[in-house]
Amino acid sequence: MDTNERRREIIIQLTNSNTPISASTLAEHFSVSRQIIVGDVALLRAEGHDIVSTPRGYIIKATDTDYPYVGMIACRHDSRQMKDELYTIVDFGGTVIDVTIEHSIYGEISGLLNLSSRYEVDMFIKDVSGENDKPLSTISGGIHLHRIGCKSEEIFNLIKEKLKEQGILL
Incomplete structure (x- = not known):
């Protein structure tokens, strides 16, 4: 899976989840480091995705x-x-x-x-x-x-x- 596919999949997982997902959980799922996920999320935010970090992990911002x-x-x-x-x-x-x-x-x-x-x-x-x-x-x-x-x-x-x-x- 390339970087862009992983980022698209991160958005899909966060959108479909009712609870926050930790960077460690995402890292384990994609077989990458936690720091790679943190970087992916930062870039996704910069692209305009409403991803919020909570004490329990990432979520798509509720409105x-x-x-x-x-x-x-x-x-x-x-x-x-x-x-x-x-x-x-x-x-x-x-x-x-x-x-x-x-x-x-x-x-x-x-x-x-x-x-x-x-x-x-x-x-x-x-x-x-x-x-x-x-x-x-x-x-x-x-x-x-x-x-x-x-x-x-x-x-x-x-x-x-x-x-x-x-x-x-x-």
Whole structure:
């Protein structure tokens, strides 16, 4: 398989996957190094493909049209409340699309999350619990925004109500 074929196949695999695919998994599949895959993805992005790196691997960027309703919430909490916040959102049927903070030098900084189950939340919490890896909200004193995808505005409002009861919603 030549380089162009491999890159086309990477796009096909990412498009057909409902979950992120790690560079290591792609490297193993194509019998190349992880660094080759990282380079392929960088070039695919430069060609205009909406490939996003998440803590669990690469995905094709979801758009707001992937959800019947998308709302935004502003939250503030410490690291101990992060699991409660994310569990509440997914338990009531929401998907945490991303997180955004305001940085004094760089402006808005966002990270794609795409968390829609307790398992995905647990994996994310594990990833950001390392010595060198911290959630974005630690930069902004715990203040951050989430876009949440839902089946309806009613579900979104229920999520907001529960987060308010927990003292997490700003």
